[in-house]
Amino acid sequence: MAQKRKKIKEEDKATLKDRFRYLPASISVAECHRRLVGATGIDVAKRTFENWVRTEKWKRDLSDEVKRETAQRLMEAKIKEGATQTNLSEEELDGDIKLQIQAAAAANVSVLLAHQNDIGAMRRIYATLVKDLSDQVENHRVAVKDQDGQYVQVAPSINYGITQSHNLTKMLKDLIGLERQAYGSDEEKESREADDILRELAEEAESSQSED
8 A cells, every 4th residue: 555645835836936946847747756856855745846836927038048038039130131241141151150150240240349439429518518628617608597487697507517517427438338349458357238338328418408
């Protein structure tokens, strides 16, 4: 006569559920049961375990697998884009790792060159803003809206000068970091994505112009 299994404790069930979350989504529930029982020593029947997963809708953490799949699809898209730029056919790329690398590199170069052009444009905007602020301070004149909504020339306050200088200093700091990243002179330093920084710079430039 088979020995009757003991009732599973709630804490043991919770342990199984928690560990189940981190098992790869590619393996079956039956295989999950086998691995978890072997790892934890918790004696639970496979049918009971499968019933918990199905009826209580146990979920697995798919974030790592989603990241890997996303990275793979992104690389495939880069290879396809680079192949178009370099006039390589799918037949030429098929199975040729060297050509695939060259195609992906061509796509990366195209993106980096676009970033560098954008950075150059932001550098020119920054220079214009610095000149505008310098002229305002030297001439003691800045355009502001009066109560009627009309622009009038008034002397800039000290707080205005300090605020604008602070904004431009922050803009320059971000711009320098972006240049180092885009031109490869600061590869070891972790920094934000180029698109995010460009967006911030554009917002700062718009803010500075609206306050003039």
